[in-house]
Amino acid sequence: MSVATTAQAPAAPARKKRRSPAMWLLIVAAVIAVISLVRIVTGTHELDSPGSLTAAITATCPILLAALGGLWAERAGVVNIGLEGQMILGTWGAAYFTYWYDPYTGIIGAIALGAVGGLIHAIATVSFGVNHIVSGVAINLIGLGLASFLAEAFFADLNSEHGRGGPRQLTGLAKPDTITIPGFSDWMADLAAKHWFFISDVASLLAALSTNLSVVTILVFVLLIATVWILWHTSFGLRLRSCGENPHAAESLGINVYRYKYAAVIASGAFAGLGGGFLALVSSSGYSEGQTNGRGYIGLAAMIFGNWRPGGILLGSGMFGYTDSLRLRDASTVHALLLLVAIALAVYAVVQWRQGARTTAMVVAGGAALFLLWFALTDEVPRDFTSMTPYVLTLLVLAFASQRLRMPKADGLVYRKGSVG
């Protein structure tokens, strides 16, 4: 049989080498150390104070959920830019059901309305083979319009101890419970306040995680892990992914591709809806028009940045969440961030260089130098730019990373049943 193996196609991308858990721990430690250094050098302890981290986590969750939604859909081969619209529906659902029942019903309501948005997208793209972007655009229109329409219809007259309504908001809703580990939380907070190297940074992360942590936040991370498990360690996940890689192959093996695509896209909508719910019930306590503020799109970007992998997605969402929350906490910290970015770019440049991508390395190194200069020559970042950060960041990241990205083979392609062979 060796004969045939010589028919090996010349172009075969090198296999990714896996890093061991220990390796990962080392990397994480290194990152924390660097952050700690920057914190101490610049003296901006807000950089990773428990408060900042809590804020960052809160800001991350909705984006993360949107991104996971994107992941589910696109792993099954359906592009879902309707996330934003589904998220908006989620905010309305959360508010409505929380007002009439309780926060947990609210969460379910958010998920349900998001799922409805997903269902519409599925019907259009899967059953009718409509272009995914087109359907997504329409769903964003509908989501935005419907939510504000329903709000005006159902919230305007609400007014009781459960919350106060208006045509564009429903505020003062009950919130899901939060969890604080008594003792530990304070101890960690104290440690963090010591501003020691490394220890305080770890402490403040633990403090953030052990103080007033919303159960929904916990749910989000459970869902993240569940996603990994379902998509990569169950046959359901395997089938779902096969629909995103080669639906015809899946069909030829007797898999009902439509069913899995439907499941994936509905799940996608549900995630986005929960994201909306999070905004309405955890980030704040109520519905207010336009509160999603493009997070659905940012989530999409985070997913692409994360290369359609949960790990990367967490990283991407975290980045956006962090920068977005930091600018509201204290502008000077954003300035310290410049140094951090400079260092990160420098490291990336080195990596690139060692992988032989000389030109990229040079470019990145140049970027690092610029950021360093910016950091050195100024003592604060103009507020106007800080609000742009997530968007500019997305562009930069995509500009540097997009080559090495690998989207599902059949992502965004319209598939029709019975077209096998």
Added chain:
Amino acid sequence: MAATPAGEASSHRPLAIQVRGVTKRFPGVVANHDVDLDIAEGTVHALIGENGAGKSTLMKILYGVQKADEGTISVNGQEVSFSSPTEAIKAGIGMVFQHFMLADNLTVLENVVLGAEKLHGIGPAARAEIQRISDAYGFALDPDELVEHLGVGQRQRVEILKVLYRGAKIVILDEPTAVLVPQEVDALFANLRELRASGHTMLFISHKLDEVRAIADDITVLRRGTTVGTADPKTATKRELAELMVGAELPSPETEESTVTTDVQLSMVDVNLVDDFGRNLLSGINLTIHRGEVLGLAGVEGNGQDELLETLIGIRRGTGSITVGGVEVSSYSTRRRREAGMGFIPADRHRHGLLLDAPLWENRILGHQTTAPSVTGPLVNRRGAKADTQRIVDLYDVRTPSINTPARALSGGNQQKLIIGREMSGDPVLLIAAHPTRGVDVGAQAAIWGHIKRARREGLAVLLVSADLDELIGLSDRIKVILRGEIVGDFDPRNVTPQDLGQAMTGGKGD
């Protein structure tokens, strides 16, 4: 021999599959009409017929991908009616499709267990089972390898593995040899024989009659959607089978007296091409083609012939020098190269040759956007383009109701005829042709060969890539063999056999 009435299979064994009066209609097309088929258990049964005779359709029906409109199918004596492959698989039928059905970004294991997770899960048990089968038949497959890293032959074995993994006793193979070189074909046949020995029944489709006679126990012939008879591979000759298939003599290209001239039309000097990962796709390619010469290029799919053609036409950018008629064109864009008289018949007509949803006359313009009669200055010349399209349709016998029909609606062969007509018009000086008759039925095949020869007589230089070695030998004045992006052999078609070529193509000894 005359066609024995369908149904009397030459085997006394019990029937694994019995098809009676199956009819399948597509919008307007009758793909299968009153088809009868008997397949004896533990035999290799060959199904032959020209393109579009309805072979794949019949197979898809057997495998539950499509549903028959009329007729009955019984498996091992049981009458069945599958509405999805799942049911066919349950009934012990497996199918290897005409085009690979693999997810590149999944591992061999994932591809195999997909849909059959119930059997051994998706973990170690499954891996062990795959290993077992792979060893049993000498497939030499690593379960955790990504499929995208596999070669054609290996992918085919993954396909077979998928079938066996599901414990199928009846295996359908739709044109499995189309993409294989003789050596790989032999290997495949070895596997099939082992399978037969272990009691499997195989239904085997091919256009290559020698292969059929080499492997099959029985042969059934399909013509225009219906069974026209069965034959015994031991006694039937190629010619007889051909007559059964098309009711006509099977043509094969005959080289006439050479028309090769001395003036060089194309010369490639030390052309190299690397991919994004820095690996060599083409290394040190040197070749020249004279006016009136056809240079054949033989190679296993994926060894750089597509890249070579694409570099020539300018879709890919390599290093080194390319001159056409003495003019250095390596700096030219694809458009300028076409303007310089290079015609291009791509390997994949759907991806590179046609705008499937555009009418034929717009497809005539494609690739000739800058030259009359398609355009005048910056404007599209609709009248001119339509007139010329009509000319092509008539001259090349493209079967279509009108030149306003979208290309998608045409059959593969007719699409191919249109492309060839288009690339021949505007008298090119150099034709770069990949598989000009792939998927084309015998009638059209002969016609296309005719056109190429005529143009060659008029001084056209042709670079011909084809997986059909007979075609290659029949048409070419010289044959070069390409392996892993390098030219490894140089043959004279007058004294070379497909086997020699196959050996060179797979890294056996050169000339």
Added chain:
Amino acid sequence: MPVVKRLLAAVIAPVMALVAAVLITSVVISVSGTSPVDFWQAMLEKPSNRSLVNIVNQSSMIFMSAVAAAIGFRMNLFNIGVEGQYRVASYVAAVFAGAAFVSGWLNVVLSLLLAMLAGAAWAAIPAILRVTRGVSEVISTIMLNSIAVFGVGWLLSNYGEKAGDGRRTTPISDDSLLAGWQPFERTDGKIWSLTVLAVLVGVTYWFVVNRTRFGFDLRATGQSETAAVASGISVKRMIVISMMLSGATAGLIWLPSLFAETASGHYFSSSTFQVQLGFTGIAVALLGRNKAVGMVFGALLFAYLSVQASALEFAGLDVSKNVVMVIQGVVVLTIVISYEVVGRWRTAAEQRAVTAALQSPSKQEVPA
């Protein structure tokens, strides 16, 4: 296939879609407790003269926005960034026109050109990212929309002139304002002069796409990038050019309003600048299947909906105007779906035609 059938196919899809849309919205409305009948009566009652004028003015802007989007769509470029492009361009044009470097119509012409340049430049960013770095234009344009909002807002609040508690660009001097045409009473308003831009843009779009080599390349690239490459089209070049054309067209969107004497506020400010036109344009492009004529109808429909919406409150209906957005979204969805359905039916018919043709001559080849 027969012409009759073709025509039928052409009209059947939109009709199906509109019916579906009406039904769905009626459900939504009745959910909110308003009677759909009353609603549609209010929406469908004959528009006042003034409304007619507004519909014309609005649709001119929406139409140009649709064309801008369609240029990209025609070659599978999803330029979601029209919104940002016309914001940037409008600001630039307003600043230039306000500065009055030149006076009279010359000021107008130069501003138009400048707006097109600005729009093209802003659109060039995603184009270049796409061809050099392979960044999906969908994401990049979405990001650039937000960046445009911040960027322009920042410029305005730092360099704009104070007006009440807001900021604005310097108002355009009267000699550069265009009178427009007055079809009815004076109080019924005027049709803005620059609505002619929409006509020009429409005609040019139709001609370039259907009659020129460039247009052919554009459509070819849209239908099959691979085939386009093989045919000698430089796809990268096409992407950059068409993206910039799209941006240039987007640059014009708001200018009819800016230079219209009768429009309120001849400057760029948070209240005078009309947002959302970019997204409306995308919807209309989808609605009109990127065909010039189709988009004309689409633009008129959307303009009609948004103008008539203001009739709702005088009709004393207690229904949110945002329902218009719902209708628009639903229409887009139902339109594309019904076109899909009709499309399948048509392909089948074409294949039938083909095989009919295939059958007849091939018959005698089969020995009896």
Added chain:
Amino acid sequence: GCGKNDDDSNDSKGSGSNNSASAGTEDVCKTADGDGPKVALAYDVGGRGDQSFNDAAYAGVAKAVGEFDVTCFEGEAATGEAESVREERLRGMAEQGFSPIIGVGFAYSESVNAVAPDYPDTAFAVVDGFDPDEEANPNVAYLGFAEHEGSFLVGAAAALKTEKDHIGFVGGVHNDLIKKFEAGYVAGAKAVNPKIKVDVTYIEESDVKGFADPAGGKAAATAMYDKGADIVFHAAGGSGTGVFEAATAAGAGNWAIGVDSDQYLTAPANQQKQILTSMLKRVDVATLDMIRSVADGTPLSSYQTYDLKVDGVGYSTSGGFVDDITGDLDEWATKIKGGEITVPTAP
């Protein structure tokens, strides 16, 4: 002095309760059928029920129904609607004989300016509005407010109440209007305690989304409480609810200050006990004033500023958390009224 201030707070309660009523089902404009002036309110996006600005305007009309038995009509802008649609709304009102026609929100400045000349006999008013061009409009009144003066008082209140000499300000959008709030607030605080530390954050620089981002408001305020501030004043419209939440989350001893209307009255119970006071922007007073002028046959026109002198701005006492310092605050108030202090309008 004090008495004045009391019924001021009563008023604010009154307007507040009207607010809550307005958010409820009853709706005076559906029932009112007097033969007084025909008042039309053109709200900006959101309309009645926004728990501040628009509700205050409505409250003014509601009072007018009693005082001048007016009939009224309400119109409302849609998200991202065209200028022409706003004009259409105003013209529609004018042609149905409404006068005064009150555009609530400065977004109506241009459209009123365009429409008013065509209806010389109709009285128009724009809350927070301005005349965008040279030609003055004799039949338009621009109802402006001295937000900085009101903010000064709550700033002083904060300075008097804080226990950490550290307070904060959260602005919705970093524009000139909101800067007025900041300037007054800081000035007031410094006037009381020059060494006081005031954190200032704006949710958005220029994007009006900053007024509809409760999450942002919460994040910004939380940061301030984390960093040791114990009182935060917000001028962030809808994002304000986030600020109140942050206060509640920060726990007792931390306060928030509301804006525009008496937000103590509209806040949910759990937040009420931490809303120190609210900077009142008496749109209701202005509206009522406009209606009165029309009823008297002498419609207001050109710029009208509602400052401390005319109770156009002030602070609320609901909850009684500032009862102990009303004395001091009124002294500041009199100083401002008397011109001893001129409050800056920009930071």
